[in-house]
Amino acid sequence: MSSFSISSHTPNHDPKVVVYALTGFAFLAVGFLLFLPMVAVFAEAFSKGPAVYWQTFRDPVTQNSILLTLKVAALAVPLNTIFGVATAWAVTRFTFPGRRFLISLIELPLWVSPVIGGLLYTLIFGLQGWLGGWLDDHDIQVIFAYPGLVLATIFVTFPFVARVLIPLMESLGQAEEEAAVTLGARGWQVFWRITVPRIKMGLLYGIILCNARAMGEFGAVSVVSGHIRNQTCTMPLQIEILHSEYQFAHAFALASVLSMLGIVTLLLKVYLEGQNTRQLPAEAPERRRHRDPATPNP
Amino acid sequence: MLRSRTHVLPGFRLSLGFALFYFGVLVLIPVLALTLRTFSQGFLAFWSTIFEERSIASYKNSFGLSLLAGGFDGVVGLMIAWPLTRYDFPGRRALDALIDLPFALPTAVAGIALTALYSPQGWIGKLLPFKVAYTPLGIFVALAFIGLPFVVRTIQPVLAQLPVELEEAAACLGANRFLIFTKVLLPAVLPAVLTGMTLAFGRAVGEYGSVIFIAGNIAYYTEITPLLIVMKLEQFHYPAAAGLGFFMLIVSFFILFLIQILQTWNARRSGGRS
Numbered sequence: 001m002s003s004f005s006i007s008s009h010t011p012n013h014d015p016k017v018v019v020y021a022l023t024g025f026a027f028l029a030v031g032f033l034l035f036l037p038m039v040a041v042f043a044e045a046f047s048k049g050p051a052v053y054w055q056t057f058r059d060p061v062t063q064n065s066i067l068l069t070l071k072v073a074a075l076a077v078p079l080n081t082i083f084g085v086a087t088a089w090a091v092t093r094f095t096f097p098g099r100r101f102l103i104s105l106i107e108l109p110l111w112v113s114p115v116i117g118g119l120l121y122t123l124i125f126g127l128q129g130w131l132g133g134w135l136d137d138h139d140i141q142v143i144f145a146y147p148g149l150v151l152a153t154i155f156v157t158f159p160f161v162a163r164v165l166i167p168l169m170e171s172l173g174q175a176e177e178e179a180a181v182t183l184g185a186r187g188w189q190v191f192w193r194i195t196v197p198r199i200k201m202g203l204l205y206g207i208i209l210c211n212a213r214a215m216g217e218f219g220a221v222s223v224v225s226g227h228i229r230n231q232t233c234t235m236p237l238q239i240e241i242l243h244s245e246y247q248f249a250h251a252f253a254l255a256s257v258l259s260m261l262g263i264v265t266l267l268l269k270v271y272l273e274g275q276n277t278r279q280l281p282a283e284a285p286e287r288r289r290h291r292d293p294a295t296p297n298p
Numbered sequence: 299m300l301r302s303r304t305h306v307l308p309g310f311r312l313s314l315g316f317a318l319f320y321f322g323v324l325v326l327i328p329v330l331a332l333t334l335r336t337f338s339q340g341f342l343a344f345w346s347t348i349f350e351e352r353s354i355a356s357y358k359n360s361f362g363l364s365l366l367a368g369g370f371d372g373v374v375g376l377m378i379a380w381p382l383t384r385y386d387f388p389g390r391r392a393l394d395a396l397i398d399l400p401f402a403l404p405t406a407v408a409g410i411a412l413t414a415l416y417s418p419q420g421w422i423g424k425l426l427p428f429k430v431a432y433t434p435l436g437i438f439v440a441l442a443f444i445g446l447p448f449v450v451r452t453i454q455p456v457l458a459q460l461p462v463e464l465e466e467a468a469a470c471l472g473a474n475r476f477l478i479f480t481k482v483l484l485p486a487v488l489p490a491v492l493t494g495m496t497l498a499f500g501r502a503v504g505e506y507g508s509v510i511f512i513a514g515n516i517a518y519y520t521e522i523t524p525l526l527i528v529m530k531l532e533q534f535h536y537p538a539a540a541g542l543g544f545f546m547l548i549v550s551f552f553i554l555f556l557i558q559i560l561q562t563w564n565a566r567r568s569g570g571r572s
Contacts, residue, residue: 014384015475022381026393029374032422033443034399037411040421041403044414083320090314093307102317104558108325111557112550113504114405115524119531119543120328123335128536130331155324178306187308216404219506223528236406236507243410243511252414255407262402270395 084161118223405507
């Protein structure tokens, strides 16, 4: 690893010039386009020194925004986890009409503007919405309050656990669960004793992914929040407020916390992928099988 | 009727029932409400909302710039995925991990970070002779940023699975590297590139958080459609917000549909599992 060398995976090499040019380009492009923005977050956060950085978190309004973010995630993430597990179970263990359609439909929130998520619930629960009058008569606040924030967050993040679990459970197969049933295990026993231990890393990753998204969600939450200071502002919204008040160092200090959460999620993904390739050599790329046809197919 | 593949495993009714209930209450009913709300004012009102001059100006940003950003990501993404999968060099794994950064950074964080970089006083902005932040170019930068991982991550597995024999055969038949690239490799990865570009485009169309900070939100110039929806809602102009939202939802459905088709095509072309 000490000497700098670039080698090609393929037997017929690309010309050396191309190899070096493309590798250099990849470093430059990733560095400028993707890495620099993250560096900027931390550089700006500490631009006025560590004292100002820490002062950000002593502001009670900011503290409340962090607390609110935790409270929203504490409800949205478990609900979405249950949904993700139920969906993955139904979709990978059974066939039924519309199964493929359901799998596609789950992805919808990823391709719909988060603003739409907020809009949907505002149209129902907002003051001029379908239930707005009734809710107002009964003094229940959904929009511009905690329930609205949770709903909007759920909408944006509900595909994540299911998306991780569906391919995982598909590839694991159901032989072991069937064996457990044949041996007399009951439904929940199969689930807790067989399924959960086998999918636990994937499940954990899905939950962490969902949580990172839930805490960082901006668009959908911004629509239903009403930006009431100190009451309905989650961390991303508080970042927006600080930024619009030209308190850049404070805005970036708060942003750095969310960035750390994202970076931890990213590292976990790298770690889990490393684990997967070690545990499942059967998943090796096609190319290897071509080289050695004698390898028995598992 | 609904029948399970095997009747051995339990929990079909419970799991599917819960999933459908959750999905129905949180997504289907609200979408239905949005549709009814849109057309409760009549079709003409909807028509005039989505073809209002200001709406059309916002489509140029939301759709036009997303298309450009998707195209840019397609080219740059291929040039990044190529060395990442085919060459071995120090720092390859680290570089590979960095690709996912736009997924990891919350959109609002990405928004203020890009603004800090590309504003006239920013690190990159002050080196450039032209303005980036607060112009359509700034929107393009944000959209290209969030879309890039989709392209790289779609191309990588396809590029890694290309059988070596393909290139060897072409070389044996006398093709030079350039011919091999244009006639053998490029056609093989093209479905993946197109899929990735569509994913990047689809994501960019609805993007809100990372754009509104760098866009400056000047009417008729750097407004995106999701921002227009937010503004209509803030003015309690619900029918107009619903109309624009419904329009964007339909577009998203089409993009989702297109993505499904492209992914099937891509899976079939690369001869692997879907």
